[in-house]
Amino acid sequence: MFAELLQYLLSGLTIGAIYALAGLGFSIIYNASHVINFAQGEFIMIGGMASATLTASGVPLPLAIMIGCGGAMLVGVLVAKFAVERARNASTVTLIIITIGASIFLRGVAELVWGKDFKRLDAFSGETPIQIMGASMQPQSLWVVGTAGVLIVAIGLFFARTLTGKAILATSHNRLAAQLVGIDVKRVVLASFALSAALGAVGGAVVAPITFSYTEMGIMLGLKGFTAAVLGGLGHGPGAVAGGLIVGIAEALGAGYISSAYKDAVAFVIILAVLLFMPNGLFGKRGTERV
Amino acid sequence: MNALLHGRLTGLLALGAVIAVLPAFLPNNFYLDIAILAGFNAVVCVGLNLLIGYAGQISLGHAGFFGIGAYASGVLVGTYGWPPIVALLAGAVFVGLLAFLVAKPILRLKGHYLAMATLGIGIIVSIVLRTESGLTGGPDGMMVEPFKIFGVELYGEKVWYWVVGVLLVGVVWLSLNLIDSPMGRALRAVHGSEVAAEVVGVDTARFKVMVFVLSAVFASVAGSLFAHYAGLITPAKADFFKSIELVTMVVFGGMASTFGAVVGAVVLTLLPQALTIFQDYQQIVLGGILMATMVFMPKGLLPTLAALLPARRRA
Amino acid sequence: MKMLATTDLSPDITAQARRVGPPILKVEHLSREFGGVLAIGDLSFAIAAGDIHSIIGPNGAGKTTLFNLVTGVYKPSGGRVLFDGADVSGMAPYRLAARGMSRTFQNLQIFFNMTALENVMVGRHLHLNTRLLPALFRVPSLVRKDREAKDRAAQLMADVGLGKYVDADAASMPYGALKRLEIARALASEPKLLLLDEPAAGLNATESREIDEVIKTVAASGVTIVLVEHDMKMVMGISHRITALNQGRMLAEGTPQEVAANPDVIAAYLGAAP
Ligand SMILES: Nc1ncnc2c1ncn2[C@@H]1O[C@H](COP(=O)(O)OP(=O)(O)O)[C@@H](O)[C@H]1O
Ligand SMILES: [Mg+2]
Numbered sequence: 001m002f003a004e005l006l007q008y009l010l011s012g013l014t015i016g017a018i019y020a021l022a023g024l025g026f027s028i029i030y031n032a033s034h035v036i037n038f039a040q041g042e043f044i045m046i047g048g049m050a051s052a053t054l055t056a057s058g059v060p061l062p063l064a065i066m067i068g069c070g071g072a073m074l075v076g077v078l079v080a081k082f083a084v085e086r087a088r089n090a091s092t093v094t095l096i097i098i099t100i101g102a103s104i105f106l107r108g109v110a111e112l113v114w115g116k117d118f119k120r121l122d123a124f125s126g127e128t129p130i131q132i133m134g135a136s137m138q139p140q141s142l143w144v145v146g147t148a149g150v151l152i153v154a155i156g157l158f159f160a161r162t163l164t165g166k167a168i169l170a171t172s173h174n175r176l177a178a179q180l181v182g183i184d185v186k187r188v189v190l191a192s193f194a195l196s197a198a199l200g201a202v203g204g205a206v207v208a209p210i211t212f213s214y215t216e217m218g219i220m221l222g223l224k225g226f227t228a229a230v231l232g233g234l235g236h237g238p239g240a241v242a243g244g245l246i247v248g249i250a251e252a253l254g255a256g257y258i259s260s261a262y263k264d265a266v267a268f269v270i271i272l273a274v275l276l277f278m279p280n281g282l283f284g285k286r287g288t289e290r291v
Numbered sequence: 292m293n294a295l296l297h298g299r300l301t302g303l304l305a306l307g308a309v310i311a312v313l314p315a316f317l318p319n320n321f322y323l324d325i326a327i328l329a330g331f332n333a334v335v336c337v338g339l340n341l342l343i344g345y346a347g348q349i350s351l352g353h354a355g356f357f358g359i360g361a362y363a364s365g366v367l368v369g370t371y372g373w374p375p376i377v378a379l380l381a382g383a384v385f386v387g388l389l390a391f392l393v394a395k396p397i398l399r400l401k402g403h404y405l406a407m408a409t410l411g412i413g414i415i416v417s418i419v420l421r422t423e424s425g426l427t428g429g430p431d432g433m434m435v436e437p438f439k440i441f442g443v444e445l446y447g448e449k450v451w452y453w454v455v456g457v458l459l460v461g462v463v464w465l466s467l468n469l470i471d472s473p474m475g476r477a478l479r480a481v482h483g484s485e486v487a488a489e490v491v492g493v494d495t496a497r498f499k500v501m502v503f504v505l506s507a508v509f510a511s512v513a514g515s516l517f518a519h520y521a522g523l524i525t526p527a528k529a530d531f532f533k534s535i536e537l538v539t540m541v542v543f544g545g546m547a548s549t550f551g552a553v554v555g556a557v558v559l560t561l562l563p564q565a566l567t568i569f570q571d572y573q574q575i576v577l578g579g580i581l582m583a584t585m586v587f588m589p590k591g592l593l594p595t596l597a598a599l600l601p602a603r604r605r606a
Numbered sequence: 607m608k609m610l611a612t613t614d615l616s617p618d619i620t621a622q623a624r625r626v627g628p629p630i631l632k633v634e635h636l637s638r639e640f641g642g643v644l645a646i647g648d649l650s651f652a653i654a655a656g657d658i659h660s661i662i663g664p665n666g667a668g669k670t671t672l673f674n675l676v677t678g679v680y681k682p683s684g685g686r687v688l689f690d691g692a693d694v695s696g697m698a699p700y701r702l703a704a705r706g707m708s709r710t711f712q713n714l715q716i717f718f719n720m721t722a723l724e725n726v727m728v729g730r731h732l733h734l735n736t737r738l739l740p741a742l743f744r745v746p747s748l749v750r751k752d753r754e755a756k757d758r759a760a761q762l763m764a765d766v767g768l769g770k771y772v773d774a775d776a777a778s779m780p781y782g783a784l785k786r787l788e789i790a791r792a793l794a795s796e797p798k799l800l801l802l803d804e805p806a807a808g809l810n811a812t813e814s815r816e817i818d819e820v821i822k823t824v825a826a827s828g829v830t831i832v833l834v835e836h837d838m839k840m841v842m843g844i845s846h847r848i849t850a851l852n853q854g855r856m857l858a859e860g861t862p863q864e865v866a867a868n869p870d871v872i873a874a875y876l877g878a879a880p
Contacts, residue, residue, distance in 0.1 A: 108574025
């Protein structure tokens, strides 16, 4: 009974950590540019595919992850520079379609480079399950949760302590004012894409041993990340993290206790229920629109 | 081109003329089939454009309504033996009610929150269609009986081409009528400034709900007929990608332009067919074209072209 | 109308000669806070039918917030709004519009996705058939009334001096014209009570005088006007009564002369001056 619950919680926490990273990625980009980047899932895919294929051809794992991460960052910057930045004043829908175009494009490139089949990446430290109070956990789950935890804390510190981080925050609060005090807003947008891409890619690499890697792996992960970000309140970093964990755990519980076929629907049912009562998410700004 | 955009009758006649002469230029059923698919997409997009282009409300879940219409026809006719036209109407009524129920709370949301909510509804619908295999045949979909009315069976591309053609002209006519009416102006006012619309008496919530329901019903009817035409319906027709495809057609063709929606639907139905010559590069080219069009023509194809024409005449 | 517009409405004559109408608008103990800060605090006053009643006060005094509360754009945190004797506190703006209230906005709220004429035609919304089916099938009666609405909107545009912009896209019009477009749109709904939020802000002297004329003409046709304006010459020239606000509270109320002579008002303005 309890072991079963614990089992679901642990697997929910694992996948929730990835959603949290993706959600954080959405939030960071949203803050800097007010764009929802539907290519966020493709950053995850790049990280997963790069580390799986590179290690398979003999590159040591840490290096493979770093290369994947660097590649994703480069891709992120290119998307920001050549698509998003040029369409600054376009409407919300137009921007959504631009980033969706980018995600289709990236999947196309990925298929060309890596092919359509599933790629396997060995677990980082074996596959002997760890027993915890009757539940069992893959060591890779620890890697996922641990890595996500470290990254989330690092991001928190980055925004609180570094000048670049503060510049991104300032830009999100008031773009014009940020510009006036000499912040290069364009570079802030590029930096935010690079940062989100890095988060996604590392997430993709650590989760790859659990989910396998394939060029379409980013689709659902990206959408769940978007759900996490909206659940927490768009642009609210800690909210996105909480949103990711909530979605992950609810999904695992739903799959376990209700129906595994409806696992993917859980996130969307939750988000609809929450938006019904909290139109700005759990932690989003609640101010009255100024007229 | 300007007349296409602004003249109600001229545009309608032009569309009718194109539809009437097109078959003469299509060498075989393969091309007719593509034209029919383009027509179905155009019908949905004309409705969706009322919501997105005119009223300014995003929906990333309209394929869900298309799918419900399609499956309503498939299930009610195939499994329960209803007459197709009754099944089509039942599907439309059901979709209308569903859209009405979800619209009120959802359309209070703005921007990306609305995008999220509609996306969620679409995905939930497609998951239900995929999962309830007892009813829907699951991921493989289900066969759909042909459309029979008054003992006549609609059969073959040649017949369906005219059915879809007439439907499209009708839907375009309705859309043009609506836009050029007090309700149409109210919808556009909602897009322009909700608060300003409210203070001159526009019940913005009501009009948002109405246009959402209307566009959902258009999608449902198109879905029903499509199911009969194709003879097979799969959950893919209701999923997130189909929704995105529909929105993309609307935006690509030109938001707040009924003929733009038609052009967008036609071009983006043809494009993947044309891109098959690129084989492995198909997705890259499609994604690239989407990005490039939106970056360089954020207003969409038809309005951008229309803006070019008078400028040249003046020069 | 033309005659009345040019008649001298200087308050020293009218204030004594005119009969004070029953209140068309009353606010009682109205308050509204934003994040713990009171933008309007315990405000009570009444506006007589037929008046041009100005609300003055330094920036941030709460004038726009008051408009938003009265027109239902914001919900009050406390107190009541009475319109034509009925409690309308927190009622949706479109319902208030149906009861005969309309307004303009300090920060323009134009339908930039339409032509100028269409903007004004939206103002006719309450007087037209706005149902779905008649629109879809373009029933003749709807088309006929819509054509009348179009003529009427064009006339209103001419009345506010926008004759040459009838076919213009709203997005292509200069600021001063848009300010007047908002007035025309509000008038199209045929309000009993019209609230104007800084209609002359950002206009040059000539444009200001034109707006001044428009307001007088509208008032002369029987519409009660609530005016927020920083142009003191205009305010003093056309108002029957003035309410002065400071930091969300009532500072003074009375005829233009009384308010202008009020030491608190003078202090608030001097204090607020840079
Ligand atoms: N939507 C809002 N959210 C938060 N604060 C607001 C909002 N609207 C007005 N305020 C605050 O209320 C006070 C009064 O503002 P306002 O009514 O605009 O003043 P005025 O129109 O007299 O210049 C100001 O301090 C302003 O910052
Ligand atoms: Mg103000």
